[in-house]
Amino acid sequence: MALEITADDMEAIALGGAFLGTGGGGDPYIGKLMARAAIGEGAVRVADLSEVPDDALCVPVCMMGAPTVMLEKLPSGEEALAALSALEAYLGRKADYLVCIEAGGLNSTIPFAVAAATGLPLVDADGMGRAFPELQMVSLTLHDIGASPMVLADDKGNSSVLNAVSNLWTERLARAQTIEMGGAALVALYPMVGAAAKRGLLKGTLGLVHEIGRTIAAERAANRHPGDALIARCGGHDLCTARVVDIDRRTTGGFARGRARLRGLDADQGREFVLSFQNEFLCLEDDAGRPMALTPDLICALDADGGLPVTTETLRYGLGLRLIGLPADPQWRSPAGLELAGPQYFGYDHAFSPIETLAKGV
Amino acid sequence: MALEITADDMEAIALGGAFLGTGGGGDPYIGKLMARAAIGEGAVRVADLSEVPDDALCVPVCMMGAPTVMLEKLPSGEEALAALSALEAYLGRKADYLVCIEAGGLNSTIPFAVAAATGLPLVDADGMGRAFPELQMVSLTLHDIGASPMVLADDKGNSSVLNAVSNLWTERLARAQTIEMGGAALVALYPMVGAAAKRGLLKGTLGLVHEIGRTIAAERAANRHPGDALIARCGGHDLCTARVVDIDRRTTGGFARGRARLRGLDADQGREFVLSFQNEFLCLEDDAGRPMALTPDLICALDADGGLPVTTETLRYGLGLRLIGLPADPQWRSPAGLELAGPQYFGYDHAFSPIETLAKGV
Incomplete structure (x- = not known):
């Protein structure tokens, strides 16, 4: 079933992307503005994966870099088109469909801006079902689909x-190129034919992003915190409600890395937590160092008061968070998936355990 | 006048390149072996620049990176061909001539290996008349000839x-790419047509390299130190004869940077000198901090005993050096040339003064 996304829908896309983006993918507000401006009075068609012809060329476009940099260095929109055009020129072939490589703030919305500018449809799918910090961390890698040829384009x-x-x-x-380009670049990568897209992408992500975004907006409009509705919709787990009392953040190696110390609120009063991130939230531990949620499962953060998704680069002292854990797509929990994006890849000293199991233990 | 270079000539090319390379461009021994093996029983034609048709495609190929890395990470020869092929594929056109971008150890000889493997002629010219550490430091830049599109290829x-x-x-x-590729890469860059080559390249460099190399070999065979003959041939200046008593070297930012403290020998007994380098020797000062030779003029180092050229990465405690200064090509002494490769670009606190002037002052 195809969707038609208008400028007004971009609010929900941005919110839903930021929620599933587990703190990463950059500020959804900017991406929403870019996409709204590009869509104007028109609409972007989001095609069901099953309708994509096997030989159609599908190209993901996204921003790569540290979200801390993206906060200060806004994309003009031209770089994304330049990246796509350069890849098309290299391949000697025009794209037929665009793809969101991840669900995440900017990266859920930039492809809509490019789709609007080029008139191309998007595919209702993505490569992660969430956001991850490194570009090989996509379901496409698990299906031996290559990231190359890949184009990077900068603002200069x-x-x-x-x-x-x-x-x-x-x-x-x-990553080295992105750092030299100033910490962020617009990229087109993983060019694939429709047959590969059907094999390698995770289906229905954009529809889910849209639905989650509408749920957040509707709950907020009804003066309810959206956490409960999202847990019900996504099969999620309430992890904790807590306030940021300390944050250690560095932009190193092209990533926003760090950890936040949280002090429990409400029912979690008296407890402490440590939330670690590399662009995305990747590991939540309690005050005894026991894991409560581990990558590749999703650690989604909402503002404890307003209910809006919180990204890692906007974490700040005093901010109240409601953290919700979601099970990752089963592919991520396979041995190959865990090797690619499990806690040990990131240097966390925990073997992966599913959030369902960890939630029972708490 | 065209030259025919056989495997036996590569010794002279390597020696001459290492002398004009002012310490940079990597170990000429490796390049010589590569080129000898590639040439075999054949010969490489070195064409006079004037014979190159205006619309012929001329492509420089070279190694990029820190010579300290190249010492340990030898090129297989395949990377240089891969870089050339990828650039040809990108341009949709085959190269007609190959070019040495600089006179320097490996980079004077690798193009011969590629020429032998492809059957293409080389042009008797280069982009520096010496070696420089950064790729924009070529006479081509002074003539607005672009380094892009540029291909990098690594051993993997x-x-x-x-x-x-x-x-x-x-x-x-x-540079960022080279570092990530392990500190060294083979590259093809500055693709240019013959008309641009005639405008932008420095003529006759390979012939001069060959002649200098033969001079070094002949003097050594006659048990004479080649310094005097080279000074006479190149209009050079005797800078000093001295022993390395201290060396501070780091491989940072993709370069071999550092400085050596030298103690005078023979007629220079009792004097001290500081020789600074970034891949190439760039600045020689006496013990009062007065400059004796400054980039873009050439500071060429010979072993004080054997007379062989010495590269920066083989500098070591106790080594005796005879340093010879040569005037740079007049283009390098223009305001634009000095902005590109003068002492202040490298952070040395001296205004440029020609070696002829500095030599008189000592």
């Missing part, structure tokens, strides 16, 4: 085409 | 095509 007019021997090497080379 | 099979808005941006993006 520089661009490059990478051809790497693996998706991890694409990440390494692209 | 990774490659990228850069399109940057300036040659300085090409340097920045390529």
Whole structure:
């Protein structure tokens, strides 16, 4: 079933993307403005994955870099089009469909801006079902679909085409380029035909993003915190409600890395938690160091008061959070998925355990 | 007048390149072996610049990175061909001539290996008349000839095509890529037609390299130190003869940077000198901090005993050096040339003064 997304729908897309983005993907507000301006009076068609012809060229476009940088260095919209055009020129072929590589603030909305500017449809799918910090962390890697050739474009007019021997090497080379480009770049990568998209992408993510966003907006309009409705809709787990009492954040290696110490509120009064992130929230521990939620499962943060999604770069002392855990797509919990994006890849000293199990233990 | 270079000539090319390379461009021994193996029983034609048709495609190929890394990470020869092929594929056109971008150890000889493997002629010219550490430091930049599109290829099979808005941006993006590729990469860059080559390249460099190399070999065979003959041939200045008594070297930012303290020998007994480098020798000062030779003029180092050229990465405690200064090509002494590669670009606190003037003052 195809969706038609208008400028007015972008609010919900931005909110839903920021929720599933587990703190990453950058400030959804900017992406929403870009997409609203680009869509104008028109609409972007979001096609069901099943309708994409097997030989159609599908191209994800997104922003790459540290969200802390994106806060200060707004994309003009031209870079994303430049990245797409350069990849098309390199391939000698025009894209037929655009793809959101992840559900995440900016990266759920920038593809809509590009879709509006080019008139191309989007595919109702993504490569993560959430956001992850590194570009090889997509379901496409689990299906041996290559990130290369990949184009990076910056705000100055520089661009490059990478051809790497693996998706991890694409990440390494692209990350170095992104840092040199000023900490953020617009990229087009993982060019794939429809048959590969059907095999490798996670279906229905944009529809889910839209629905989650509408739920958040509706609950807020009814003066209810959206947490309960989202837990019910997504099969989520209430992790904790707590206030940020300390935050250690660095932009290093092209990422926003750090950890926040949280002090419990309401029913969690007297407890403490540590929330660690690399662009995305990746690990939540209680005050005894026991894991409460671990990547690749989702740690989604809502403002404890207003209910809006909170991204890692806007974490600040005193902010109250309601943290909700969601089970990751089953592919992420496979041995290959855990090798790619499990807690040990990121250096956390915990073996993965599903959120359902961890939630019971608390 | 065209030259025919055989495997046996590569010794002289390597020696001459290492002398004009002012310490940079990497170990000429490796490049010589690569080129000898590639040339085999054949020969590489070195064409006079004047014979190159105006519409012929001329492509420089070279190694980029820190010579300290190149010492440990030898190129297989395949990377240089991969870089050339990728650039040809990107341009949709085959190269007609190859170019040495600089006179320098490896970078004077790798193009011969590629020429032998492809059957293409080389052009008797280069972009520096010496070696410099950064890729925008070529006479081509002074003639508004672009470094982009540029291809980098590594030993693992990774490659990228850069399109940057300036040659300085090409340097920045390529340097970051080179570091990520392990500190060294083979590159093809500054693709230019014959008309641009005639306008932008420095003529006759390979012939001069060959002649200098033969001079060094002949003097050594006659048990004479080649310094005097080279000074006579190149209009050089004897700077000092001295022993390395201290060396501070780091491989940072993709470069081999550092400085050596030298103690005078023979006629220079009792004097001290400081020799600073970034891949190449760039600044020589006496013990009062007065400059004796400054980039872009050439500071060429020979082993005080054997007379062989000495590269920065092989500098070591106790090594005796005979340092010879040569005037740079007049283009390098223009305001634009000094802005690109003068002492102040590298952070040395001296205004440029020609070696002829400095030599008189000592």
